[in-house]
Amino acid sequence: MNQTISNSKGIIVSDKFELGYCIEGEGVPVIVIGSSIYYPRTFSEKLKTKFQFIFLDHRGFGNLKGVDEKSDYELYKILDDIELARKSLGLDKIIILGHSGHGYMAFEYAKKYPGSVSHLAIVSTGPSHGIHMNLAEEYWQNSVCPERKEKFKRDQILFEQRMKASPENFFIHFCLSQEAKAWYDLSFDSNSLWKGVRANTKAFDYLFGEVFRDIDISKGLSELKMPVFLGLGKYDFQVAPFYSWNDYQKKFQNLTMRLFEKSAHNPQLEEAELFDNEFISWFEKNQ
Secondary structure, eight states: OOOOOOSEEEEEEETTEEEEEEEEOOSEEEEEEEOTTTGGGTSOTTGGGTEEEEEEEOTTTSEEOSOOOGGGGOHHHHHHHHHHHHHHTTOOSEEEEEETTHHHHHHHHHHHOGGGEEEEEEESOOSOSSTTHHHHHHHHHHHOOHHHHHHHHHHHHHHHHHHHHOGGGHHHHHHHHTHHHHOSSTTOOOGGGGTTOOOOHHHHHHIIIIIHHHOOTTTTGGGOOSOEEEEEETTOOSSSOGGGGTTTGGGOSSEEEEEETTOSSOHHHHTHHHHHHHHHHHHHHTO
16 A cells, blocks of 8 residues: 655665655655656646655766766666665555656666556657657757747857856756757746756766667567556657657557647646646546
8 A cells, every 4th residue: 555645855865875755745656757856846736636746866866975987877776766765655556757868767667667557657758869869850950940949059058158167067057958949938948947956967978878879668668568658749859759659659558648739848847737637637547
C-alpha cells in the first residue's frame, strides 16, 4: 500500500549525492524524475488534486559531496536511485514521468523495474537525442518564421555572455539559450523557472552527449505491458519532432499519444488545462 505524504520536502542520500525531493498533492503517486526545484513550477495545481507528485532530483541536479566522475552518472545508477527513492518513501507501484531527456530515464526505469510501475508517462522526448536530431534541425530550418530564428540568434549572444560570467552554470545557460525552440510563445521568459536550480555539468555532458545520443529506445519496448502516455508539442524544436515517433508507435502494447497544437517543449505548462484533461483521461481509462 502506498504511504501518503502530503506537501513535504527531504533528501535521499545515494553514494556521494544528496537527491532532493518535493512532494505536492494527494492521490496516486507520480514520480517526476528531473529537478525537484524546476519541475514543481511546471505542473498545475489541478493535477496535484488528483495525483501525489513526487518531484525527484536525479544525480545531475543533486547536491554533490566530493568530486564527481563520468561513471557516477551511468544510467543504471540513476535508475537504481529512483528505485531507492520509491522504497525510501514507502511507495508501492507508481506512475513514472519523465520530461525531455528525463523521458529516457523514465522509459528505462519502467523496463528495469516493471513491477514498480503502474503507468509510464513521457513528455517532450524524442526517440533519441542522436540520429533523430537531424530531423529536428530539418524541422527547424523548414518550419520556423524569421522572428523565431532571430530570437534564437540573439539568445546565443546572451549565452556567451552568461557563460563568461558563470561557466559553472552551463546547463541552465544552455536551456535559457534555447527559448526560441522550447516555448510556443516567443515572449515567454523562462528565467524564473530556473531560479535556485543547480546542475552538475559532467552529468549533462555525459547523459546528453553520449547516453541519450546513442540510446536505442526500441530495445525492450514491445515488452512494456503498462499503459504509456506520450505527450508532444507540435512546435517543439528542442528534441526530435513529433513525427519521428511514427516508426515506433506500433512497438508499444498500450500507447496513448497526444499532440499539443499550441505547445513547444513544455505542454504541461503551455497548455496546462488541455494537458491536465488528457493526462487524467488517459489514467482513468487505464486503471
